[in-house]
Amino acid sequence: MKPVIFAAAMLLSAPAQAQMVPPPGSPPVVPIKPSKVILVGDSTTAVMGGWGPSFCAYHVTSFAACLNLARGGRSSGNYRWEGSWAVALSEMQAKGYQNVWVLIQFGHNDQPGKPGRSTDLKTGYFENLCSYVRETRAAGAIPVLVTPLTRRIFKDGKLVRDLEPWAEATRAVAAEMNVPVLDLNRDSSRLVEALGSDYADRFAQVPKGTAAAMPAPAALAATEVQVQPMAAPKLSFDYTHLGTEGANVFAAVVTQELSEAVPAMRPLLLP
Numbered sequence: 001m002k003p004v005i006f007a008a009a010m011l012l013s014a015p016a017q018a019q020m021v022p023p024p025g026s027p028p029v030v031p032i033k034p035s036k037v038i039l040v041g042d043s044t045t046a047v048m049g050g051w052g053p054s055f056c057a058y059h060v061t062s063f064a065a066c067l068n069l070a071r072g073g074r075s076s077g078n079y080r081w082e083g084s085w086a087v088a089l090s091e092m093q094a095k096g097y098q099n100v101w102v103l104i105q106f107g108h109n110d111q112p113g114k115p116g117r118s119t120d121l122k123t124g125y126f127e128n129l130c131s132y133v134r135e136t137r138a139a140g141a142i143p144v145l146v147t148p149l150t151r152r153i154f155k156d157g158k159l160v161r162d163l164e165p166w167a168e169a170t171r172a173v174a175a176e177m178n179v180p181v182l183d184l185n186r187d188s189s190r191l192v193e194a195l196g197s198d199y200a201d202r203f204a205q206v207p208k209g210t211a212a213a214m215p216a217p218a219a220l221a222a223t224e225v226q227v228q229p230m231a232a233p234k235l236s237f238d239y240t241h242l243g244t245e246g247a248n249v250f251a252a253v254v255t256q257e258l259s260e261a262v263p264a265m266r267p268l269l270l271p
Helices: 003-013 052-058 084-092 121-138 164-177 184-195 197-203 244-261 263-268
Strands: 035-041 064-068 100-105 142-146
Touching (some): 035 052, 035 084, 052 244, 084 100, 084 121, 100 121, 121 142, 121 164, 142 244, 184 197, 184 244, 197 244, 244 263
Parallel strands (some): 035 064, 035 100, 100 142
């Protein structure tokens, strides 16, 4: 092989070297000071059912990482018992962030009648939230409590506000521990009641009368390597979970509340 061709081949085959510093003559580089927002809660915050995905996607600037650790079917009790809270604490302690805010919303699954999830309103739910606040602060992060998103159930033309006791307990923890609180229960209740039941039905995952679940993706053709199938989302019409329109609406509500309750976050929020 001719030397020139050989040298060219070696250049092409050699791994590219990352440019670690700006080239000479470049303007001064100002290092960014990134922050992080962590969402903790149940399905009304989580991916596929909550406001969290729209919040992270459309309302947080690129100067903040937005991590949605909310999980469906979780209460202030079993979120901790199963180890999800330990994951959140680990994320709070990650290095390199100027500020870490943790938005905490529970209540739906803390209500009675949900074995393995329910907590006592006074001795369980209240104390659980207090523990979350203390441990968030101990991890060097900033807690923000969120009252539970309303259900969209109407009776005799009036919204059924069955989560108000849990919202009030959340407000009480916020007052006692001097924590910012987003009163999503109050604001979502007012909005849903003003819109009425027919319009509020549009916030569900699928239209009323639609089949309860999305079919699983078709099986992939057999290959030499067995491919693990992707998760199949289960979508249904109900008065709790959110589809795209509902997620967008309530993410905007959360953002507005956050801009007022936590002024330090305003530069990181998009209306």
